[in-house]
Amino acid sequence: MPDPVEKPLSNAASAVDSLRALIFDGSLAAGSDHLESELALRLGMSRTPVREAVLTLAAQGLLDVRPRKGVRILPVSPADMREIYDVLTELESLAAADAARRNHSPAALQPLAQTILDMDTALTAKNREAWADADDRFHTELVRLGGNSRIIMIVGMMADQVRRARAVTLYMRPVPSQSNADHRGVLEAIRNRDPKAAERIHRAHRIGAKEMLTELLDRYRLQNL
Amino acid sequence: MPDPVEKPLSNAASAVDSLRALIFDGSLAAGSDHLESELALRLGMSRTPVREAVLTLAAQGLLDVRPRKGVRILPVSPADMREIYDVLTELESLAAADAARRNHSPAALQPLAQTILDMDTALTAKNREAWADADDRFHTELVRLGGNSRIIMIVGMMADQVRRARAVTLYMRPVPSQSNADHRGVLEAIRNRDPKAAERIHRAHRIGAKEMLTELLDRYRLQNL
């Protein structure tokens, strides 16, 4: 029986969730400073769990604790973007190759296939948010299939760091129709147990994304997102 | 004038340092559990800064907080070792290529060259600890030259996670004479501004290390280090 009881989540844990949400939706703006006491007030708890949450988020590279100046929500520069996409390119491509090596059953590949369908649907409906969401799920699912827990964690961290920036560029970029083709290629390579192809296609996909994004940031002079 | 005054380091920060040292030298054994209050007593401070330190180390994958059971020092299994070396292989190889692209001056490459000399010296003196130390510095310096701050952080984290395991295998493994040749090759490629070669040589180096280590762990049935 699947446990229907979900434990009520500690204050510190919910502070992590809340702060992440506030950062991603811009309520805590990039580059802005916030006192611990202020955040505690906002979240309706004492400084102690907020401090713990802040420590956790600092370890994940989302903010920086600057004693007496408050915690700073870390902005993402074009240089940061390049760094992050370089890491994503390497680790996700390895994950793609690993996924192809692992003899996954069709059923195991179903969630990945679904994200591609979802992206088609979103693209047809011209719903960019839904597209971005499905795209995100594709990458998450891909590294999950790769089976390396460290890669899963690191890719999650890096994806979080660029989440805001991606949201900003979502409506500036050209219609992301190429992505689906790339994703299909990766899925096919995994189905065919072809690690080299999976790696190659995914790498090209990520390099393309990196170039598109950094070109966009440069063009619009977006120095800090 | 270089500031000669070093600020006295907070209790939380020194707790991180102390705990790391205790974990690396085995005083806090892999797989063992420890109460916060116990650690606080040991470090001569209250639970608060210890809790913060523990949170930080948990984020770095060195231990796991298990409510009411104490913090568990995470052991490293052969599977963990493979995961970690796969990540190191990808990211360090990229760093090697980046380092070769960056037009580093000979002076900038000096610290890297020095680690190779130190390894020679240690090898001649049959001093394995000194060799391991220099080897570590080579890899640290290499990723530093690559210039990607995320890679620097991640590689540091991964290296920490396998530190104990490496120490254990240090005296089991064959004399590491091949390593120096590989390191020299990487340095030469960087000097020659040959990213492809740097990447290729370093990748082979890391893959070799991974195979040697995992074979060793399997042979001696070392399930948890």
Next chain:
DNA sequence: GCATTTATTAATGCATACGCAGTAAATGCA
């Protein structure tokens, strides 16, 4: 003798208090 319930223990999560140190404001002086 074993399973189930109840009681006990104690480690944690959190709130709170306080002193210190770093920053800014204010003052004094040239």
Next chain:
DNA sequence: TGCATTTACTGCGTATGCATTAATAAATGC
């Protein structure tokens, strides 16, 4: 007016205490 020094302030680092609740032991029932 510009700069140095003093003063005031306030945010943080840490200690401490307590309520909660999970884990263990005890007790009860079958």
